[in-house]
């Protein structure tokens with residue numbers, strides 16, 4: 133039965149039908165489905181199709197906007213259940229998170245924030261289109277031990293490198309681990325720019341954050 137709801141949810145995102153995405157998400161929660169599965173098996177596969185259709189010229193910007201709204205509204209509903217499903221009640225670390233300058237993609241970054249918050253991290257989410265200097269200031273202000281940089285565009289990936297350079301310049305790099313993500317980003321890119329790690333999705337981001345914080349500074 134759950135697979136049917138997931139397929140319908142994917143379709144609702146592909147069609148950019150916010151109302152349907154919201155009502156199906158309510159239904160999924162009422163049926164007691166796992167909220168993370170709703171994200172990973174319903175909403176995200178739909179978004180992948182939207183991206184593919186955009187790449188091949190079948191979809192245009194308004195489709196991305198509508199699909200984005202549908203997924204975001206569904207995520208707002210899922211957020212309390214995702215947070216309640218978290219395991220850790222102790223504070224594991226402090227994270228400064230954001231989508232880098234020039235980039236307004238929000239959904240994946242927010243999902244990473246929800247997963248980290250749910251599992252014991254204090255997250256300072258700076259939002260989207262975040263200037264390099266703002267990441268540095270926030271790390272200094274909060275004494276964060278982790279920075280998460282999201283970039284969804286090949287044209288904004290380079291800003292991740294600039295944040296790392298500015299952290300070095302500010303003398304903060306030895307106190308803070310840097311993790312990077314977003315669809316064009318890879319483990320190889322992370323290594324190339326001197327980040328401490330890369331994760332493909334929000335579950336991976338949580339595992340990585342745990343690993344980096346346990347490893348400690350330096």
Ligand code: B12
Pocket residue numbers: 176179180182183184186187193196197199200201204234235236237238239240241243244279280281282283284285286287311312313314315316330331332333334335336337
């Ligand atoms: C929805 C969407 C939009 C929406 C975003 C709405 C919103 N509020 O966020 C809007 C309409 C704003 C948009 C705009 C544009 N978009 Co757009 N967009 C997408 C789309 C279809 C889905 C992105 C998404 O939300 N996915 C769902 C989430 C859950 O997945 P995610 O973002 O990948 O995040 C996961 C992982 O990457 C990872 N992760 C993400 N961040 C981080 C951070 C850390 C630290 C870690 C560890 C992990 C991590 O975990 C997340 C959760 O699992 C993608 C397609 C794609 N395949 O990515 C295109 C895509 C990213 N967009 C694209 C483009 C070209 C654009 C525009 C330039 C279009 C235009 N002509 O204007 C503009 C750019 C605007 C800008 N300056 O930023 C291209 C980018 C091509 C490229 N390689 O550069 C893509 C790939 C589409 C395509 N196939 O061509 N877009």
